[in-house]
Structures are given as structure tokens and as C-alpha cells.
Amino acid sequence: MPQAESDHSVFRAIADPTRRAILDRLRQGPAPVNELASAFSQSRPAISKHLRILRELRVVSEQRHGRERLYRLEPAELKDVADWILPYRDFWQASLGNLKSYLENE
Amino acid sequence: MPQAESDHSVFRAIADPTRRAILDRLRQGPAPVNELASAFSQSRPAISKHLRILRELRVVSEQRHGRERLYRLEPAELKDVADWILPYRDFWQASLGNLKSYLENE
DNA sequence: ATAATACGTAACCAAATGGATACGTATTAT
């Protein structure tokens, strides 16, 4: 039964490099779809699909403005990622500490 | 030309919930494959494939010990994720700040 | 009223993903 339980977490959202780039761009402020599409040398529908995924996971919000749709960063959901990664921090800090000790020939 | 440039970043590695669970388990110490496999109700080869991906991205290391292979967490590469997410922190803190102001009826 | 613009969606497709089963190999137990 090949079924991956279709993970709809924000981890999937940021797995794609294009979506990460979109989010990075949106950190500098909201943008309409065309601007994003022209920035990433992909077709506009492709970007639309990425935006749909980000929308459904609440990582961005859409605000219609005339015939444009402004996409805005909604970083709250990204906190899940930060929370997940936090405990690992101790580990690589420990590793760096060990390396430091080693280099200092302690 | 459907080619996603086959992203081999650590973001792909942690996109899968099983792999995240494996990493979470390894935070408590190294483990042989069978222990991991039995923990996740998947076939052992499936876990082996996940471990291969984590190995190739240097998120875990393998240490042969007799006929067992101990897998150990190597969290250094996860730092990329932490570094990427860091700038977003300002955003959701700002959002929380706004919410706080709003609730305090400022 | 008509044309142009700014999107979303549908349909389609190749490649990647994630799983299973079958098999091979090195190491330990008997």
C-alpha cells in the first residue's frame, strides 16, 4: 500500500526550493503573482500552484486588490519548523564545543 | 522539461515525517536499523532507504559494529534549516507583538 | 463595447518519492 499519509505539514511546503525563494522574496513585502513569476523563470501557472500550496498551509495570505492578488507572508506556521529544530541546536553547539576543545588541544 | 533540479538539500531530508521521526529518535542516542524499523511500522528496507538519504546528506552517520550498524545523529547540517528560518522569527514575533497590542486595546 | 490584463484552474505528462517483496552478503551463534 504505497501511501505516504500525504503529509500536509509546513515541512513539505518549504521542501521545494522555489517555494522557499518565494517566501524569501515575500519577506521584503507583499507581491503580486506576476512579479513572483517573472522572478523565477517558471510559468505563471507553476507559481500559482506553489502559491496555492503555501496558501492552504497558511504560510501566505492572499489579498485581492483590483485584478491583482497580493501575496503576503504569514510566518506564524513557520514557527512549527523553528520549534522542531530547536532541540537539535544543543547538539550542534555541543559538537562545536567539542571541536573547539579539540582544536585548543585541551 | 520537467526537472526540479533534484534538490538534495537537507530541507528535502526533513520533509518526510518518517525521517523526522527517525531523527527525533536518534536525539536520544544512536540506534541500530532494526530498532528503528520496528518503531515505525514500516518494512526494514523502507527505513534503510530513509537512512541512506539521511546518510548522503550527512544528517546521520553510520558506524558498523559487528553485524549491526549504529546510526548516529549528525546535526551540523540541520543548522542550515535553523539559519534559514531565523530571519522569519522577527516576523512572527512582530505579529505576536501586534496581537498583544491589540488585545491590550492600545 | 471591446480589448487587454491578471490571475486561477483543468488536463496532461515525465520524473521523483516512498513503499513492498525478493535476494545477496557479512557476521555471529550453534
Place this chain on the structure above:
DNA sequence: ATAATACGTATCCATTTGGTTACGTATTAT
């Protein structure tokens, strides 16, 4: 020497992913 154990890998398969082109619709410009 033989059997059991602990893996990795090969092969296969269904589903998902990420892209395309074609098309429809709402809004603005002429």
C-alpha cells in the same frame, strides 16, 4: 560447517510532485 541474524540493494509499483499548455473569468483600459 550450518543456521540465524542484521543489514543493504535490486526490482517493481502506485502515488505524488512539479512542470507545461490551453482555457475561463473578473477587472481595468480604450
